[in-house]
Amino acid sequence: MTALRQRMIAAMQMHGFSARTHESYLTAVRGLAKYTQRPPDTLQPADLKGYFEHLVRERQLAPASVRLAYNGIRFLYLQVLAWPALDLEVTLPKRAQRIPELLTRAEVAAIFSACEDRRYRTMLGLCYGAGLRLSEVLKLRVSDIDGERKLLRIAQGKGAKDRLVALSPTLLERLRTYWRLYHPQDWLFPGYGGTPLSPTSLQKAFTEAKRRAGVSKVGGIHGLRHAYATHQLAAGLKVERLQRLMGHTSLHTTLRYLHWLPSAAEGEGERDLLAKLELADD
Numbered sequence: 498m499t500a501l502r503q504r505m506i507a508a509m510q511m512h513g514f515s516a517r518t519h520e521s522y523l524t525a526v527r528g529l530a531k532y533t534q535r536p537p538d539t540l541q542p543a544d545l546k547g548y549f550e551h552l553v554r555e556r557q558l559a560p561a562s563v564r565l566a567y568n569g570i571r572f573l574y575l576q577v578l579a580w581p582a583l584d585l586e587v588t589l590p591k592r593a594q595r596i597p598e599l600l601t602r603a604e605v606a607a608i609f610s611a612c613e614d615r616r617y618r619t620m621l622g623l624c625y626g627a628g629l630r631l632s633e634v635l636k637l638r639v640s641d642i643d644g645e646r647k648l649l650r651i652a653q654g655k656g657a658k659d660r661l662v663a664l665s666p667t668l669l670e671r672l673r674t675y676w677r678l679y680h681p682q683d684w685l686f687p688g689y690g691g692t693p694l695s696p697t698s699l700q701k702a703f704t705e706a707k708r709r710a711g712v713s714k715v716g717g718i719h720g721l722r723h724a725y726a727t728h729q730l731a732a733g734l735k736v737e738r739l740q741r742l743m744g745h746t747s748l749h750t751t752l753r754y755l756h757w758l759p760s761a762a763e764g765e766g767e768r769d770l771l772a773k774l775e776l777a778d779d
Contacts, residue, residue: 501538502526505577512576525569537570538578545570545583598714600724606774607710608703617702619675620686620694624718626668626771628725628743631700631718635693637685642672651744660744665769725770726754732768 505526509519530537532548552558552566574580600608605625612618623634633651641650647669649662664672681687688694703718714720722743729739740751 501536501577505573508572508577521565522569522572525566526573528566529570537573542583545574598716598720599727600712600714600716600720602724602728602770602774604710604712604714605721605724608706608712609774611709612702612706614702615675616679616686617699617706619671620699621703621706621718621721622668622671622771624721625725626665626671626769627662628722628729629662630722631696634699635686635696638683639676639681639685641685642669644669644673658744658746660741662742665771667769667771671771723754726751728770729768730754732770734768 502523505523506519509522514522526537529540529545529548532551533540533544535544548570549563549567552563558566571583574583609618609621609625612621620634623629623637624631627649629651636652637649638652641652642664643650644664647664647666649664651660651662683691684693686694688698700718716723726739726743729742730736736751736755737748739754740748743751745751
């Protein structure tokens with residue numbers, strides 16, 4: 498490991514970045530070094546500008562990929578190499594504003610019914626019934642469930658933030674049924690060797706259930722989180738409350754769901770979405 502790489506890792510640790518961010522930023526810097534064939538600390542702004550033009554024009558990377566590379570390289574030069582500024586005068590491609598193919602309640606119900614494994618079905622229920630990200634579901638511990646107060650603690654979610662999410666009566670009962678069947682001790686959904694379940698396992702289960710349910714809309718597990726947000730707004734949940742439940746730092750991130758659901762009216766509390774699906778656990 499080079500000294501520069503060690504310094505960058507230390508700087509990212511000091512900023513509290515997630516392991517995923519570590520890998521993304523380091524990959525961005527490796528890509529720069531490979532392209533220029535020179536150590537990053539010997540480059541000049543013109544070299545960096547040429548690299549990003551290469552990413553946009555020649556490699557034609559998606560806007561999100563270019564911006565991720567830009568953020569990682571910008572972090573290196575500003576936070577690790579202590580450049581006073583980084584003005585590359587590079588026009589980054591705009592993010593495509595696409596409305597996802599939102600799942601209806603009937604489609605969510607069909608997917609859940611097609612998922613025969615109770616453990617996976619419980620995990621998908623957390624994605625939809627509580628609006629959790631895949632990574633948040635996988636990191637849940639048994640101790641994160643507060644059955645008395647009907648709360649679920651999300652420890653170090655995206656942005657290294659903790660938050661509490663209300664557990665609907667239906668979701669709480671499903672979690673209790675799951676615990677009685679599997680008796681997890683530490684991780685709520687353990688994998689092999691005392692570690693959390695691999696994300697690939699749940700992703701494959703969702704894809705298969707979706708196929709068996711005959712749902713052809715494009716999208717992965719995160720579509721259940723989108724469905725949670727839009728269905729809650731349609732049921733009358735206030736957007737500020739939804740922001741807290743979903744763990745969004747900025748209200749603008751939550752407001753995009755209003756654009757996707759312009760008829761949503763603002764009401765009071767969150768709804769028990771799983772109960773509305775009228776699913777029967779066998």
